[in-house]
Amino acid sequence: MASSGFSWTLPDHPKLPKGKPVAVVVLDGWGEANADQYNCIHVAQTPVMDSLKNGAPERWRLVKAHGTAVGLPSDDDMGNSEVGHNALGAGRIFAQGAKLVDQALASGKIYEGDGFNYIKESFENGTLHLIGLLSDGGVHSRLDQLQLLLKGASERGAKRIRVHILTDGRDVLDGSSVGFVETLENDLSQLREKGIDAQIASGGGRMYVTMDRYENDWDVVKRGWDAQVLGEAPHKFKSALEAVKTLRAEPNANDQYLPPFVIVDDSGKAVGPVLDGDAVVTINFRADRMVMLAKALEYADFDKFDRVRVPKIRYAGMLQYDGELKLPSRYLVSPPEIERTSGEYLVKNGICTFACSETVKFGHVTFFWNGNRSGYFDETKEEYVEIPSDSGITFNVAPKMKALEIAEKARDALLSGKFDQVNGVNLPNGDMVGHTGDIEATVVACKAADEAVKIILDAVEQVGGIYVVTADHGNAEDMVKRNKAGKPALDKSGGIQILTSHTLQPVPVAIGGPGLHPGVKFRNDIQTPGLANVAATVMNLHGFEAPADYETTLIEVADN
Ligand SMILES: O=C(O)[C@H](O)COP(=O)(O)O
Numbered sequence: 001m002a003s004s005g006f007s008w009t010l011p012d013h014p015k016l017p018k019g020k021p022v023a024v025v026v027l028d029g030w031g032e033a034n035a036d037q038y039n040c041i042h043v044a045q046t047p048v049m050d051s052l053k054n055g056a057p058e059r060w061r062l063v064k065a066h067g068t069a070v071g072l073p074s075d076d077d078m079g080n081s082e083v084g085h086n087a088l089g090a091g092r093i094f095a096q097g098a099k100l101v102d103q104a105l106a107s108g109k110i111y112e113g114d115g116f117n118y119i120k121e122s123f124e125n126g127t128l129h130l131i132g133l134l135s136d137g138g139v140h141s142r143l144d145q146l147q148l149l150l151k152g153a154s155e156r157g158a159k160r161i162r163v164h165i166l167t168d169g170r171d172v173l174d175g176s177s178v179g180f181v182e183t184l185e186n187d188l189s190q191l192r193e194k195g196i197d198a199q200i201a202s203g204g205g206r207m208y209v210t211m212d213r214y215e216n217d218w219d220v221v222k223r224g225w226d227a228q229v230l231g232e233a234p235h236k237f238k239s240a241l242e243a244v245k246t247l248r249a250e251p252n253a254n255d256q257y258l259p260p261f262v263i264v265d266d267s268g269k270a271v272g273p274v275l276d277g278d279a280v281v282t283i284n285f286r287a288d289r290m291v292m293l294a295k296a297l298e299y300a301d302f303d304k305f306d307r308v309r310v311p312k313i314r315y316a317g318m319l320q321y322d323g324e325l326k327l328p329s330r331y332l333v334s335p336p337e338i339e340r341t342s343g344e345y346l347v348k349n350g351i352c353t354f355a356c357s358e359t360v361k362f363g364h365v366t367f368f369w370n371g372n373r374s375g376y377f378d379e380t381k382e383e384y385v386e387i388p389s390d391s392g393i394t395f396n397v398a399p400k401m402k403a404l405e406i407a408e409k410a411r412d413a414l415l416s417g418k419f420d421q422v423n424g425v426n427l428p429n430g431d432m433v434g435h436t437g438d439i440e441a442t443v444v445a446c447k448a449a450d451e452a453v454k455i456i457l458d459a460v461e462q463v464g465g466i467y468v469v470t471a472d473h474g475n476a477e478d479m480v481k482r483n484k485a486g487k488p489a490l491d492k493s494g495g496i497q498i499l500t501s502h503t504l505q506p507v508p509v510a511i512g513g514p515g516l517h518p519g520v521k522f523r524n525d526i527q528t529p530g531l532a533n534v535a536a537t538v539m540n541l542h543g544f545e546a547p548a549d550y551e552t553t554l555i556e557v558a559d560n
């Protein structure tokens, strides 16, 4: 921050001491909901989390983890890892990608920026390709934003448009892909009536095609590249609707994992490979699952898989996905500028930090936690450990994931005495297994996460430290779609509809440990606290006052 008088030095907290190690544990996808058979956290044996909830009423509370509390457009938006970890780390609420894109589309500014002007130069002679997640989940992308962009680009000269869809079933109900494709097909046919050559060119399920993250499995991105760029895939169809309906009719088919397909013309030729002179926009606003494709599209030097053919294109992201890497270099909407995060403050105030998760959540506790920034602030004071995730499986097959290994690393970091803060230890189970929709496996996952918490809390006990246990959003606590009355919503055949997505539920925050000053308790004068209130709380527990513009602390210290 350039303003005069700014200082990184945090004032001393008037009452709380320094020097107590603080462990911040994030249970991914662990919300609070009514107890029934679809609440996997309730069904699972979770004695440690139960004891936090039931043991100390003044040191356990719920906070909001969705909607406007985390910078999303409305309170109908469920929370997600990006916005949750941003809020936890940054201690303030920033308008997030979903909202920034909404605003840019509504004001028309999206069409005035450098990014759009850059791709526009391909409109005369080339094709505009739009690649991204097709759903209204609002976590990575939104269908209505795609619809507006299609309209806006065609009104501004795009004559030939190809859409490369990724079916969802993770942030939305499985099977909803068919309806989204129908909606998109309808829009494209209206464009065709106006003389624009617009169609869907390829597709595949997001978890099997394109949307890997944190470089867990490049084959996922390669499958997408082959279909989208090269126009090659094992399945060929005349229309996307036929593709999705046919592929969904296979046994155990699932929107998240549909195999890659290309749309071909009557002569069997792919209708939309990416060619020299074309423009490409990746329409997801969220970074983690687009950055790998962005690298493949943008980097001249690239060795993660054989791209076979690298077309000379004009490429822009919906947002810039990585500000440090400046990737992609062109983008339609500027990302939120999340600066002065708690991690940076604490390091600059001498706090040595350890962060850890497994690959599929590693960037959550580093990149997202640090305001969408890669790398260390000060490598002499920080250590980030990534435990390799299983790849090529769905996590209901191995629901314990690497929770034990993550907890052991956190324990060892605490016992080593090298770190003041063991921070953002993310336990992925409730979320990653919750997304599979497998209730039995999610129960196993929740138990494993609870056991991991125990290992970390035992270590906190041993070192006389303090713990803060929280979550980034809900998921495993509700695995069924509900009607307005809160009862399971039945489908046409009378069956329940499994909810694979996150929820709107609040999440717990628990504090404790032998190092906690005995007078510390949660305040009850904050109306609707959210995840952004946690950062100031953690700073206090380190013996500092939080910066004045941070969301207020959750705690107060009684004199005794
Ligand atoms: O990317 C995903 O896995 C889901 O869309 C959202 O889950 P996350 O926000 O927990 O990563």
Ligand SMILES: [Mn+2]
Binding pocket: 028, 029, 080, 081, 082, 084, 431, 472, 473
């Ligand atoms: Mn999450």
Ligand SMILES: [Mn+2]
Binding pocket: 029, 081, 431, 432, 435, 475, 502
């Ligand atoms: Mn999730």
